[in-house]
Amino acid sequence: xxxxxxxIEKDNNKNNDSGLNKTGDKxxxxxxxxxxxxDIPLQISVELGRTKxxxxxxxxxxxxxxxxxxxxxxxxLDVLANHRLVAxxxxxxxxxxxxVRLTEIISPKERLENLG
Numbered sequence: 187x188x189x190x191x192x193x194i195e196k197d198n199n200k201n202n203d204s205g206l207n208k209t210g211d212k213x214x215x216x217x218x219x220x221x222x223x224x225d226i227p228l229q230i231s232v233e234l235g236r237t238k239x240x241x242x243x244x245x246x247x248x249x250x251x252x253x254x255x256x257x258x259x260x261x262x263l264d265v266l267a268n269h270r271l272v273a274x275x276x277x278x279x280x281x282x283x284x285x286v287r288l289t290e291i292i293s294p295k296e297r298l299e300n301l302g
Contacts, residue, residue, distance in 0.1 A: 228267045228268050229267070229268055229269075230265065230266070230267055231265075231266045231269075232263050232264070232265055232266070232275070232286050233263060233264040233265075233266060234255065234257070234263055235255030235256055235257035235261075236255060236256055236257075237253060237254060237255050237256055239253070262274040262275060262276060262289055262290070263275050263276065263277065263286060265286060265288065270297065270300065270301075271292055271297070271300060272291070272292050272297065273288045273290060273291050273292060274288070274289055274290040274292075275287050275288040275289050275290075276289055
């Protein structure tokens, strides 16, 4: 075998740390590498609505005050992961606690558009 062929075979047999197979196909990413991502903690929050107040209005708030939100009653809630919109849903009651039934998952394309 010529030296050139041996070098090519050695290069092809090297450990590929990128998670890609020899053809560059991303489908061969190992679960071990994905497991690293699965343990990253995320802060999940659900937003009922927003409004703006000036400081004088904020200082006038007391127990029983009502703050009017921009969303209308019955409109879906925003589900955020680390302050980024990932889904929308509706309020449900689960064992005397509030929950959210997801009604829409934001597509990866839309999530990327919202980053800017």
